[in-house]
Amino acid sequence: MFRKTPAKISMLLSIAFLISAPLFAARPDNSGKGKPAPNPAIPVVVDIDNGAYLLRGDGLGAYEDEGGFFDDNLIFDLRNSTRTASVDLNYPADGGPALGVTTNNSLQLNIRGQIAQMEVGENRAVHGLYTFTHGTNGKKYRINLSGGDGTSLVLVTRTSETAWLVSTPQMSRARLWDVTRQNKAVLIGLYSMDFQMVITVP
Numbered sequence: 001m002f003r004k005t006p007a008k009i010s011m012l013l014s015i016a017f018l019i020s021a022p023l024f025a026a027r028p029d030n031s032g033k034g035k036p037a038p039n040p041a042i043p044v045v046v047d048i049d050n051g052a053y054l055l056r057g058d059g060l061g062a063y064e065d066e067g068g069f070f071d072d073n074l075i076f077d078l079r080n081s082t083r084t085a086s087v088d089l090n091y092p093a094d095g096g097p098a099l100g101v102t103t104n105n106s107l108q109l110n111i112r113g114q115i116a117q118m119e120v121g122e123n124r125a126v127h128g129l130y131t132f133t134h135g136t137n138g139k140k141y142r143i144n145l146s147g148g149d150g151t152s153l154v155l156v157t158r159t160s161e162t163a164w165l166v167s168t169p170q171m172s173r174a175r176l177w178d179v180t181r182q183n184k185a186v187l188i189g190l191y192s193m194d195f196q197m198v199i200t201v202p
Contacts, residue, residue, distance in 0.1 A: 093192055
């Protein structure tokens with residue numbers, strides 16, 4: 001008769017755990033203060049749709065080394081990359097100035113709402129913001145999509161175990177801030193701003 005030794009039982013339990021483990025495990029509480037510890041960064045591939053949107057990629061294909069999930073939120077950062085992105089500020093929604101199109105590698109995009117923990121097929125409307133330096137006037141700007149003060153939210157759908165569709169409806173509205181001076185943000189106005197991208201975990 002086959003006997004399960006303690007070593008064999010341990011091996012079988014380990015295999016069962018690996019088979020049942022989700023792609024992103026729940027964050028353990030190891031802070032000692034009753035708060036969950038942040039998840040480590042999980043690299044992702046970011047594919048920006050270059051259709052009729054006001055935030056566009058550089059047309060060179062998906063970004064493979066510039067993004068990741070950190071604490072279950074998406075961070076996309078071009079500051080240390082040779083790749084670029086374009087932001088079109090030609091569509092003020094409340095009479096503000098048209099600021100043209102800027103293209104460089106200064107974009108930092110943050111999509112919140114712990115989207116890495118979404119179930120497949122789930123939809124969420126979450127906060128998004130991004131900062132960039134204007135290539136013409138040298139100022140640093142922040143765009144907020146928070147759902148308040150006349151702004152839109154970012155829509156996220158988890159389309160598979162390893163993919164998310166992240167977008168805003170076309171001509172969504174966002175608040176544009178001049179954040180060139182640290183701790184002294186200046187509101188420029190309400191601008192049309194939209195984008196669409198697919199996030200995948202390799």
